[in-house]
Amino acid sequence: MTETQTTEEAVSTARPSLLEARDLHVEFSSRGRRARAVDGVNLSIGAGEIVALVGESGCGKTTLARTLLGLERPTSGEVRYGGAALDYRSKALKAYRRQVQLVLQDPTGSLNPRHTVYEAVAEGPRIHGLPDEQEVVAEALSRAGLRPPERFFLRYPHELSGGQRQRVVIAGALALNPKVLIADEPVASLDASVRGEILALMLKLRADLGLSALVVTHDLGLAWNIADRVAVMYLGRIVESGPVEQVLTAPRHPYTQALMSVLPESPERVVLTGEPPDPTRIPGGCRFHARCQVLASGRAAEAGVDGKCRSEPLSVLPAVPGPQAACHYAELTG
Template sequence: MPDLRFEDVSITYRTAGGGVRGEIAAVRGVDLTLPAGGTLGIAGESGSGKSTLAMSVLRLLPGNAQLTGRVMVGDTDVTELSFGELRALRWADASIVFQGAMHSLNPVRTVGQQILEALELHVADGWKTEAARRERVTELLRAVDLPPLKADSYPHELSGGQKQRIMIAMALACEPEIIIADEPTTALDVIVQQQILEMISRLVTERGISLLMISHDLSVLASACRRIAIMRGGEVVEVGDALEVCTRGQHPYTRQLADAFPTIGDPASRRNPVTRRTRSDAASDPQQSPMTDEVLLEARGLSVTFHSRTKSARAVKDVDLVVRRGEILALVGQSGSGKTTLARTLVGLQQPDPGSVVRFRGRDLPRKGKGLRAFRKEVQMVLQDPTAALNPKLSVYESVAEGLRVQHYRGDERERVAQGLTDAELTPPEDFFTAIPQELSGGQRQRTVIAGALAVGPQLLVADEPVASLDASARGEILGLLLSLRDRLGLSALVITHDLGLAWNIADTVAVMYEGVIVEYGPTEQVLLRPQHEYTRQLLSAAPTIQRAIA
């Protein structure tokens, strides 16, 4: 079994501008070793160079990338392989689990066909015949805890966790000795994330595979890797034993990453996400909340049923919920629990069942015409994926102005767009007017989505997983922004999440949803520190923490 070694590796991207200013140094002088049968985690924020470094192992870098140094798989320098030799190395010696399973799987082929493709291209003694290859697919699906019948499913028919398991099965197909996992649990709920991490650890132990895992979350790496390297600005700033790095990191950036995800029950992080500012400047008094008794949005006996030709499925079941002025309510639960369906119904995008009551400021929710348009000016939704929510061809100005034009805003549009960007802390706003989404960081894109919502002057934001796809610092900045908006503008927020740490960071109240039912509802401290329902305790036990991972 070979070692994987990075020897003085530097990777530069040449942009269209050319010259020195047209070169971006993504990785700088990296020396790292993944010993045979070992596990190494690489942590860092977006743009730190960790994914670029990992892609160099299989030469998956774009054409404008230039690599110096050596990437060694055993005694083989990957940079010197011919295409045929490289093709033989991929899948058979080293394989990769990409971050976005939905974007990595072919939507028009069954997942079984996609696993078979790797086996057909890399024929080995164990699967020379079609029957042997199909048996190998069944074996792989069982190895990742999926029933063999899932081979006939298309990607859109699988949950996020199931798609990620398919990606792992594909990576294992040709019995590689090295697996690279690039953010394998990003945007998965805590229970599915725990299952994926346990499965990866089990497979690595049972099969003696070498694992290189990439994440921005130290608690995730600590649960699967014995050693961790910290990257920042393309350089490795610290590397060592997982316990030492996570609990006694020497570099300030390492300690910043360790602090980015709060420990539930830690008073220092209550209503106090980590941002670039000091804690006292970034958050309101953790003992105080501007929440009032005035009810903005109310649901009573709310149910939602989806109907098909053959059957009906009840996604939301008899929910009672209240959002007050100045309140941040976290709606917590796994994927498929009904959270998003409930939120869409509360903002009028989904029809509830007859007999359900939804009221805004004491009046029944309007269903059409001017009344519905006026309601949507008061209640705005912030979608989960900012990249998908923004039109890639529209500038930031156009994206923020879109809602104003729908609402037939009669004031100074430019001034209102600038105010929305300022409220979302994109300042000076004029610097962002002409930018397009691909020129922004993930955090800036999410702020642009929030700015578009703020521009119309809402009283309530409904945010669906607003930080699920963001790295540590961007996550803290967006959560700090939500608290700031509540304090400065008196906004209320309903935040949908599977992240209990987020609820501890910013929420006044927590509602726990399971299979369409609110099973626990109350003040954050009560629900998270003294949970009464078994499902809440299950969520808390699955939430990754550094202390639990290294225990």
């Protein structure tokens, strides 16, 4: 099956989505070489749904998130919101960014130390010319769990705890009343004791406001606790996706199995060998084959798919809600 056919299948079989990537490719020039940071991705996020995008550093997660936000333009393919292709003209992008907001992983870096909490949260409403600024800021802080909000208006970031700073960042996003949050490692810089509070807040926002979210993370434990669905990304492509319980309790792709093996409850540790992902040098065949523990152990040869693993590329996965994996061995063994 060709990649074009796969994309058409993705469009026809995916459930109605709020935010969607269709056959998305994003390329950069790197020291005279072409880096395929996002190399054919279909992904959908439904209304009120939380999707976790997981994978190790360098796999293309952040580039995909930035492209969904309209901060990067795709080389080919498209981003769709509410059924319409994203319009990159400045006025249309400004309107789009009211609906789709970014929550960064480092609240210390994303908050201006010279601005009070009030000024930080009011920045978005001022850019978009929203009325009743003080009321908007107070409601956003309150929804983010900073109550009473007036107590925080004149505080500076250095006067807050790490968890409170992350709540201010979330309040800044909520002030524009978005429909989708894209959260890039939202708890990575926080102490373990505070992570649960921020995750609980995100789930409450989904319950209270019907918010959708794409949570970008390398932490499968976080995905388990917050997501409805999970998409596992490797070297620019989603290699496995599906409902979080199915993917994380019975992972089919060897890469997902390796990621899962680092969790404390995992019975067996998988140590990946070979070079880490390099988007300027994507290998032939399965893009994971050079590091694959199933191929290295001889199990792929026993199943008669080792030649395919080394030489036959896999189709781009469609944006369907059910479980799926781009793996020759998984296709054969079920």
